[in-house]
Amino acid sequence: MNTVVDARKITVVTECAECPVSPKNPAHWRTDFPILKERVHGKPLVYLDNGATTQKPEVVIATEADYYRHFNSNIHRGVHALSQKATEMFEDARVKAQHLLNARHADEIIFTRGTTEAINLVAQSYARPRLQPGDEIILSTMEHHANIVPWQMVCEQTGAIIKVVPINDAGELMFDEYLKLLGPRTKLVGIVHVSNALGTINPVKEVIRAAHAQGVPVLVDGAQAVAHTKVNVQELDCDFYAFSGHKLYGPTGIGVLFGKEALLEGMPPYQGGGDMIRTVTFAKTEYNVLPYKFEAGTPNISGAIALGAAIDYVTEIGFDEIGAHEHELLAYATSEVKQIPGLRLIGSAAHRASIVSFVMEGAHPHDIGTILDHQGIAVRAGHHCAMPVMERFGVPATVRASLALYNDRDDVNALVAGLHKVKELFG
């Protein structure tokens, strides 16, 4: 028996002949993820913590295991067959990431540990050498700590300061305020593409256009965006774009920094070590070319290759299909949870992706998290590494249900039933 979810209703069909195994059929996406068959506390797993990390399809798990079974060796240095094969697979993954973001060149794709390392790389290697005391970096209130703290560190090192674009009650960027902050001392803008705490989709193209009008480069934190929407760095014209593999159905410990070639060329290496050099003598070391200049030491080879498999997986389904399915489910989830008495949504931006964040009268998010967990429902309860957002809305924490392509209406219904259980317990 298969469950087919379309934009209007849930249909249960018993004939598989009517239910073709097609990458375009949302009902089949779920079966690609083995962990979704798990039971938690004796209940079927309802995984709604995708903003923290997504689950992995079988093809990603198998690709990583296959690499270790059949190809494991170090890259960029061996004349032997395995090393050549591993190098080829690793570099193929880079090309896949290039196509995912529609970057102009593969050497604009730097493999990092994740979004956090990518942003730290830009802060230390691009910003630090350029910043003077009094220079300004513009961020928004809805940034994840990973797009705040690296800039605070570079400000301490250089005497630069951070200016913060406020957000309105819906959780949207106040664009006019942003324009007012852009000035002659602005040296960089850092903006989250999709807010991890609110789900707000920021108008990054307009943010970038306004910054470029003043000659200011922009870094986009794409951690929450890449799994939900097609990203085109050339169309956005962004200077740096960062994302994590594990939020895109890939492994942890691998991520990507895209940077425009001209900017990357002008930046010193972030870390020193093997692979990032061309020649080393104690008198002088000559650095390697892009992208290797920024990839010191043996990288996460299996992670990059498995990320490549994850990129293939989502690309085969298609972002239009993923977006349509998630958009419909988000609308359904929002309207269902809103009906629960005493529940307040945190973040109601006109353009929102994948996230329902809320608080409930009389029950603390942490207690809600425990009660939901008891029913096999995984959500995040806390500040979501976005404490300035919590402060803006005057709450210590929220409950966040975050969707992925494999979620369906049954998951949302389980969440709603779980929240009624909270009401029942907390009265």
Place this chain on the structure above:
Amino acid sequence: MADLRELYQEVIFDHYKRPRNFHRLTGADCFAEGHNPLCGDRITVYLKTNDGVIEDVSFEGSGCAISTASASLMTEVLKGRTLADVESLFEGFHAMVTDGDGSPHADLGKLEVLSGVREFPARVKCATLAWHTLNAALRHQASVSTE
């Protein structure tokens, strides 16, 4: 998996909804702030001591049901206790909420209502926040974090 009712007993709801000794203590001779950055719980514990005995104790702040009830219950049992008592109560309490075997501990009186926490490891920090904050207050530390 323990039943939710073992964690969320009526006494806990009662202390969550109507926390005892929930105010700033005038004339306190020590206080400290406790913070659990993971879930945003934040409390301040105030103490008035006299010759090694706790004369009065109170708390303020915001937190989940477990951390609030634990703080409220703690203030109830502490009044009139010696500082040596406090140490053994904290040890006994900590053992009760962390030990997996469920063996009986020193007589903890009404604090035993929180014994269900040991089945919920993610909530141990909630239950012990008030106690860590109390310890910091007694040691004249300004703040403590349970992360």
